[in-house]
Amino acid sequence: MGKQPNLYAFKDIDHLAKALRKYVLQCQSAGFERHNAFKVAVSGGSLPKTLAKALLAPSDENGSVDFSKWEIFFADERAVPLDHDDSNYKLLKEELLDKIPSSLGKPTVHTIDLQYLDDVQEMADQYQDVLMKSFAAKDSVKIPIFDLLLLGCGPDGHTCSLFPNHEILRESDAWVASVEDSPKPPPKRITLTLPVVTHGVKIAFVATGDGKRKILSDILDTEEGRSLPCGLVNEGGAERVSWFTDNGAVEGVGFPRRGSL
């Protein structure tokens, strides 16, 4: 059998957040070593809240967060104004960015370009240019290699705005793609494509609660689940993928677990 993703299960969100903190700090150190920056992509959903719990905790034996060298990108974003309730930026701002104390520094955050709200393909192309500028500075890049992608898992097995059976899953050239018919509202979005997601140095899913149990057992334990977007990330990222879950989400899941990081 090839190399497999890591599956960690914690008794509650507090324990998960502690482990996630340690993991993100390890990724941060690796990023600082690679290019004196930490290039991270984040999703919406429940992730920003858990991330805030992990990152805003006081410095500990695992080190401290230096947001001044963070470049935050959106793994997916909805084509809405930044103060709209559907905006992933707004969510991240309220849950995390606004709460960062000045002592931890200020991250650079790459938002969507609002002049393209009516043309999501243009918006995707423009966001790809933003990636190009950030990642091309040093390396001659064929694909941006994020230090870390922090992802959620939807009840249908979607991640970012990569939805099951959608043609976007076959995108092999673009780094950022547009979606005009998202099955989950709002319909218009942009998203990192599967090759970009699977090329990350590290890829983490955070999925908690009983509501995730069925989809996690599908993704991790069944043949059909492997062709769901999250399953494709598992396949492409293999041992670079880690699932941060709680006991409720993985009860009955047979996939081998790892105790600690």
Ligand SMILES: O=C(O)[C@H](O)[C@@H](O)[C@H](O)[C@H](O)COP(=O)(O)O
């Ligand atoms: O823009 C989006 O729709 C989100 O980025 C989405 O991909 C999210 O990560 C999953 O739906 C999981 O959401 P929960 O963590 O809230 O279950």
